[in-house]
Every structure is written in structure tokens, then in C-alpha cells.
Amino acid sequence: MRSIDNYQTLFQAFLTENSFNQMPQELYEPVNYILSIGGKRLRPLLALMGCELFSDKIERALPIAMAVEVFHNFTLLHDDIMDAAPLRRGQPTVHTKYNINTGILSGDVMLIWAYRFLMNTEGGDAMTIRLLDIFNKMATEVCEGQQMDMNFETRSDVTIEEYICMIEFKTSVLIAAAFQMGALVGGGTEGDAQHLYEFGRNIGIAFQIQDDILDSFGDPLKFGKKVGGDIIQNKKTLLVLKALELADEVQKTDLQKLMSETPTDEATKIEAVKSLFEATGARRFAELEMENYLKIAFQHLSAPPLSTDKKNYMHQFANELMMREK
Amino acid sequence: MRSIDNYQTLFQAFLTENSFNQMPQELYEPVNYILSIGGKRLRPLLALMGCELFSDKIERALPIAMAVEVFHNFTLLHDDIMDAAPLRRGQPTVHTKYNINTGILSGDVMLIWAYRFLMNTEGGDAMTIRLLDIFNKMATEVCEGQQMDMNFETRSDVTIEEYICMIEFKTSVLIAAAFQMGALVGGGTEGDAQHLYEFGRNIGIAFQIQDDILDSFGDPLKFGKKVGGDIIQNKKTLLVLKALELADEVQKTDLQKLMSETPTDEATKIEAVKSLFEATGARRFAELEMENYLKIAFQHLSAPPLSTDKKNYMHQFANELMMREK
Structure with missing residues (x-):
């Protein structure tokens, strides 16, 4: 298996080769823009890794990597319009930099191009149909x-x-499908690829639960977003849902009151809600859930006939993903 | 070949069988809504006809018919948002009845379902791949x-x-592809299907040019839209573009002035612009262009090895489409 940097360099070269230089420019420039403001290229990486678990010919997975990255950025583009978000990764969102109509239409054409890239995968018609399904x-x-x-x-x-x-639907299935499609094009069996899918799906859920926890309990110096952001927005995260379920009458009233008022002091509200997450046991529950999903993920990783080196590599990669804070 | 009613009944039954009853309802109800407010179901009809030219088993083309209808309605849904159109076929548009975010997301999922329906077409993997391309x-x-x-x-x-x-891109290629895909699944050769594509493409362009002409010169009692609508909106139709090209200096100045002012009286503006379309020869040019595209369309129809009955049927169908006014 290669270094993360190596995968990313390989993908970046493919992305550059396949940049959208077609006309009309007004349609495709925003596509290049959103793809250029980057992010971690996590999903293409997973497709390439999924392939390399079963084959040295990881360039086979490049069209899949491209399809999942273009698809992911299509969802970001349209979600940003729906959320009226002004910034994405510190840069103006597409509908802010251009306009909403451009955002809608450029997103639409990205979805179509995701299919086009996917269909460029080698391996015969049956493989292409399987990937499309x-x-x-x-x-x-x-x-x-x-x-x-x-x-x-x-x-x-x-x-x-x-x-x-x-x-699971909003974020994990894409991670799962990237692994699964990579595994299939690398020559893994349907069974192997299904285990990779489940590995990705469970890692994805664990990752998202961890995101909920970090949003409240993360280290402000390390967490990418503003700590307490979910609390200020009264977002119904796993912590809130579980806290309401476990709370006694007094705690429940307190939490509902905190979530329905506009706070005079944000820091005070954040601390009060965090205390309730601790006191009700919601934080502990979320941590246990996260660990449980991780455990299931690693069980699925252990199933396919892979070398210990490869399994260790994937194990470590998943742990590093989860360790990005703490 | 069957009656138009017969094709439409067949398609309507398939559409009803395949209505979107999945969850979440908030995502799929708008899909059923836009599909229910109907229209003429022209594109599915073309897919079914394209198939029946080569085979009696026209039910083979039903997934293609569904894919093109769902795709067409996806474009209408997103276009209505971009145009801020309140009504579609006399009914509230999706973003008016629900909201813009629902309109964006329901449109997105329709595009994905168009692919899903297309992939349900029988005929083997190679056929599916060809249709997808x-x-x-x-x-x-x-x-x-x-x-x-x-x-x-x-x-x-x-x-x-x-x-x-x-x-051509905005409207004709969908008509063309519906014929072409229908012909292929009906057993037509690549060459036959290409002629059907060109038949549809040229008919589509002729139809759209006619729409431009009727918008100015149609019979107000027969034309579906308000006559002169394009002139009031200063839309750059074929008539305007050609009139500007053919006009002498005085006519050019007159037309540009008419198109840059807010008219005190709409009827006067419409009459003045129409006179310029006549005087410059733009109307005549557009009529000749339309006839030329129709002629090319019929040349392509005559190429495949089809019975005279079938060719006559298609000829008459195309003429009836073009005769809807006049």
C-alpha cells in the first residue's frame, strides 16, 4: 500500500488531466472552481485504496475516484444553495461567487459527468453495470x-x-460505495467488496458520531469548526436526542428551554448544554456507540483474504481518520 | 403502428405502476406532482414509436420512455426555479407549491431515477451501456x-x-435520443437508429423554429401561449437575429430601439416588430429554414428499411405535430 500523499498525487494528476475545458465556459468554470477548492480528497483515496487491497493496478480505480469526487462536490454545491452557505472551505460558495442559477445547473451537469466518468472504468460491460447499480x-x-x-x-x-x-445515507454510503467499487475493480469478489462496503459504512457512521461529540467536546485549537456550533444552532445531534431520552423531568425541561431561547451569552449556553450531555449520560452513550460502529467496521475488515500488512495499513488509516482530534 | 391514444394509455399505465411511493415523502411527493401535471407525454411516445418501427414488442421501450419523461420533467423542475416561473401547465410549479430547496433536491433525485429506469431496459449489458452512452x-x-x-x-x-x-441542445437532442434509443431496443441497427436520431433532431429544430414564428404570427385563438410574448420579453429569437442581420440602417435602429424601450402600448410594439420581421425578410427566412429542417428530417426517415405504411405513419405524425397551429 502507498502513502496517503502518493494516492493524492495520483488522483490530483488525473483530476488535472480531466479538468472541464468544454464550452459553455459559464457552465463548466464553476465546476472547475468547486473541484479546485479541494478538501482532503478522502473519497477518491478510498476508491484507490479499495482497489489496491486486491490489485497493483490502482489506475483502474481512477475513473471511480473521479466519479465519487465529482458526485461529492455536486452534493456540496447543491447543499450550499439549500443552506444559503456563503463559504465552503474558507472560499466563497459557487452560488455566492457566481449565482444560484449557475449553481443549480453546474451541479446538474456534475451529476451527469459523475456517471460519465464511472462508465469509463475498464473491466467490461458487466463490471460497468455493477458499478452503476x-x-x-x-x-x-x-x-x-x-x-x-x-x-x-x-x-x-x-x-x-x-x-x-x-x-448513514447522507455521508456513510458514499464512503462505503467508494471502497466497494474500488475493491470490485481491483478484482475482489462480491463478498470481499461487500465487507469493504460495510467497513466504510460503519467507519462513516462512527466518524459522523465523533463529529457530533467533537462539536461539543473537541479541543478548540484542533477542531476544524467552531466548538459548540451545533449547540448554538440547536441542531438535533445524537447527543441532543439521547440527552432528551435519558433526561429526568427537570433536565428535560432545562434542555428544551435552552434549545428554544436565543441566548444572551453563547458561551454560557454551550456550557449548560454540555453539562446536560454529561449529566444525562448522553456523551457516554455517544462514545460507546461510536466505539461500537468502529468495532463492527474492523470485524468486516478482517473478513476478506488480505495480507496482515494490508489489514494493518487499513486499520491504522481508519484510526488516524478517527484521531484527527482528541 | 398504434393510435397516439393507445401509446399514451400504455405509457400512463407504466407511469402509474412506477409512481414514487418511497420515503421520505417530502422528497418524492413533488416528483409525483410534477409527473402528474402531465403535458402531452410526447417524449415517451417517441421512444415507443421508435421501438415499434422495428419490433412488435413495444413494452421493451417502456423503461426508456419512463427515463426520458422523468429526465424531461427534471429539467422543467430546475428550469422553473431558474426562471422563477410561478406556473407550469396552469398549475403551481414545484418550488411555488413546496419550496426552492425541495425543488432542487427532488429534481436531483429525478435525474438519478432517470438513470435507474433506463438501466431496467432488457436486452443485455451491451444494450444497456449503449443506451447509457x-x-x-x-x-x-x-x-x-x-x-x-x-x-x-x-x-x-x-x-x-x-x-x-x-x-438543438436544449430541446431537440432529447427528442432525437428518445427515437434513437427506442429504435435500438426494438432491434434497429446502429445505422437505422442514427437515422431516427437525425429525424428527431431535425424535426425538433423545425418545431422550435415554428414556435418562434407562431409566437409572432400565430392565430391567437389556436396558439397555446400569448401571441407576441417573445416580442414583449425582447427575446432573441431566430426572427430577431435574422431581422438584425438583414435590416438596413434605419430598420436596424428601429428594431433596436423597440427592443430597448418599455412600451407604452404592447399591441403597438408587437405590430411594429412584426412589420420589421416581414419587411426585412426575417419571417420568410425562418419559414424556409423550418421547411429545410423538415425536409432533412424526412430524408432521414426514408433511409431505414421500413414498410411504406410505417413511413407514412411517421410522416403524418410529424406533419400533425407541425400543424398544431396554422
Whole structure:
């Protein structure tokens, strides 16, 4: 297996080769823009790794890597419009830099190009069809997850099961599908690829739960976003849902009151809500859930017939992903 | 070949069987809504006809018919947001009845489902891949055509060649691809299907040019839209572009003045612009262009090895499409 840098260099070269120079420029310039403001290129990396677990010919997975990155950025582009977000990775969002209509249409064409890239994968018609089936299911679920997330904003009866399903659809299935498609094109069996899918899906859920925890309890010097952001926005995270479930009457009233008022002092509100997360046991619950999903993920990693070196590499990679704070 | 009603009944039954009953309801209800407010179901009809030219088993083309109808309605949904249109076929548009975010996301999931339906077509993996390649090219061009149309609003140097390319991409390639994919799944050769594509593409361009002409010169009692609507909106139609090209200095100044002022009386402006379309020869040019595209379309129809009955049927169908006014 290669270094993360090596994978990223390989993908970046492919991305540059395949930049969108077509006309009309007004349609494709925003596509190049959102792809250029980067991020960690995590999803393409997973497709390349999934392939290399089973084959040395990792360039086979480059079209898949491109498809998942273009798809991911399409969802970011449209989500930013829906959230009216002015910035993405510190840069103006597409609809801010250009306009909303450009954002909608450039996003649409990115979704189509994600299919086009995916279809460039070598390996024969049956392989292409199999990848498209995986992609279709994943893409549908991502839209459904985004809708669930929007629904939750106005619902007061969200269950923990529904919340987990939402984060699974909105973020984990893409990570899972990237691994699975990479594994298949690398020559892994359907069974191997399914284990990689489950590895990715469970890692993704664990990662998202950790994000909820860090948002409240992260180190402000290390956490990428503003600590307490979810609390100020009254976001119904796993911590809130579980705290409401475990709270006694007094705690429940306190939490509901805190979440319905505009705070005079944000720091005080953050501390009060965090105390309730601790006192109700919601923080502990979330940490245990996260560890449980990680455990399941590693069980799936252990199933395919891979060398110990490869398994250790993936284990370490997953741990590093999870360790990005703490 | 069947009656138009017969094709439409067949498609409507398939559409009803495949209505979107999945969760979350907030995502799929708008999809059912836009599909229910109907229209003429022209594109699915073309896919079914394209198939029946080569095979009795026209139910083979139903997934293609569904894919093109879902794709077409996805474009309408997103276009209505971009145009801030309150009504579609006399009913509230999706973003008016629900909201813009729902419109964006439901449109996105429709595009994905168009691919899913297309992939349900029988005929083996190679056929599926071929259909997907046609669909990808068409879908990309439709987005590019929509962007060109938006660009033209603020450009003053649009050429007639660019205008024809815009209407070709925005509307004709979908009509063309519906015929082509239907022909392929019906067992037509690549060559036959290419002729059907060119038949549809040229009919589509002729139809759109006719729409420009009728908008100015149509019978107000028969034309579906308000006659003179394009003139009031100062839309750069083929008539305007050609009139500016053919006009003498005085006519050019008159037309540019008419198109830059807010009229005190709309009827007077419409009559003045129409006179210039006549005097410059732009109307005659547009009529000749339309007839030329129709002629090319019928040349392509005559190429495949089809019975005279079938060719006559298609000829008459195309003529009836073009005769809807006049």
C-alpha cells in the first residue's frame, strides 16, 4: 500500500488531466472552481485504496475516484444553495461567487459527468453495470439522507434510529460505495467488496458520531469548526436526542428551554448544554456507540483474504481518520 | 403502428405502476406532482414509436420512455426555479407549491431515477451501456443548451449558428435520443437508429423554429401561449437575429430601439416588430429554414428499411405535430 500523499498525487494528476475545458465556459468554470477548492480528497483515496487491497493496478480505480469526487462536490454545491452557505472551505460558495442559477445547473451537469466518468472504468460491460447499480443506489440514498436532514429541522419526534439512518445515507454510503467499487475493480469478489462496503459504512457512521461529540467536546485549537456550533444552532445531534431520552423531568425541561431561547451569552449556553450531555449520560452513550460502529467496521475488515500488512495499513488509516482530534 | 391514444394509455399505465411511493415523502411527493401535471407525454411516445418501427414488442421501450419523461420533467423542475416561473401547465410549479430547496433536491433525485429506469431496459449489458452512452451525451447537451440560453439573455452578439445550436441542445437532442434509443431496443441497427436520431433532431429544430414564428404570427385563438410574448420579453429569437442581420440602417435602429424601450402600448410594439420581421425578410427566412429542417428530417426517415405504411405513419405524425397551429 502507498502513502496517503502518493494516492493524492495520483488522483490530483488525473483530476488535472480531466479538468472541464468544454464550452459553455459559464457552465463548466464553476465546476472547475468547486473541484479546485479541494478538501482532503478522502473519497477518491478510498476508491484507490479499495482497489489496491486486491490489485497493483490502482489506475483502474481512477475513473471511480473521479466519479465519487465529482458526485461529492455536486452534493456540496447543491447543499450550499439549500443552506444559503456563503463559504465552503474558507472560499466563497459557487452560488455566492457566481449565482444560484449557475449553481443549480453546474451541479446538474456534475451529476451527469459523475456517471460519465464511472462508465469509463475498464473491466467490461458487466463490471460497468455493477458499478452503476452501486452508484445509483448510493446516489439515491444521499438525496434521501439530505431530505431527512432537512425534515429533522422542523420535527420534534426524531428517533435515534432515524438519526443514524440519516447520517448513514447522507455521508456513510458514499464512503462505503467508494471502497466497494474500488475493491470490485481491483478484482475482489462480491463478498470481499461487500465487507469493504460495510467497513466504510460503519467507519462513516462512527466518524459522523465523533463529529457530533467533537462539536461539543473537541479541543478548540484542533477542531476544524467552531466548538459548540451545533449547540448554538440547536441542531438535533445524537447527543441532543439521547440527552432528551435519558433526561429526568427537570433536565428535560432545562434542555428544551435552552434549545428554544436565543441566548444572551453563547458561551454560557454551550456550557449548560454540555453539562446536560454529561449529566444525562448522553456523551457516554455517544462514545460507546461510536466505539461500537468502529468495532463492527474492523470485524468486516478482517473478513476478506488480505495480507496482515494490508489489514494493518487499513486499520491504522481508519484510526488516524478517527484521531484527527482528541 | 398504434393510435397516439393507445401509446399514451400504455405509457400512463407504466407511469402509474412506477409512481414514487418511497420515503421520505417530502422528497418524492413533488416528483409525483410534477409527473402528474402531465403535458402531452410526447417524449415517451417517441421512444415507443421508435421501438415499434422495428419490433412488435413495444413494452421493451417502456423503461426508456419512463427515463426520458422523468429526465424531461427534471429539467422543467430546475428550469422553473431558474426562471422563477410561478406556473407550469396552469398549475403551481414545484418550488411555488413546496419550496426552492425541495425543488432542487427532488429534481436531483429525478435525474438519478432517470438513470435507474433506463438501466431496467432488457436486452443485455451491451444494450444497456449503449443506451447509457446516448443518454449521457444527450443529458450533457441539454444542460449546455440551457446555459447557452441563459448566456444569450445578456449577450448582444449571438449568431444564428449559435442560436440553432442552443435550440438543438436544449430541446431537440432529447427528442432525437428518445427515437434513437427506442429504435435500438426494438432491434434497429446502429445505422437505422442514427437515422431516427437525425429525424428527431431535425424535426425538433423545425418545431422550435415554428414556435418562434407562431409566437409572432400565430392565430391567437389556436396558439397555446400569448401571441407576441417573445416580442414583449425582447427575446432573441431566430426572427430577431435574422431581422438584425438583414435590416438596413434605419430598420436596424428601429428594431433596436423597440427592443430597448418599455412600451407604452404592447399591441403597438408587437405590430411594429412584426412589420420589421416581414419587411426585412426575417419571417420568410425562418419559414424556409423550418421547411429545410423538415425536409432533412424526412430524408432521414426514408433511409431505414421500413414498410411504406410505417413511413407514412411517421410522416403524418410529424406533419400533425407541425400543424398544431396554422
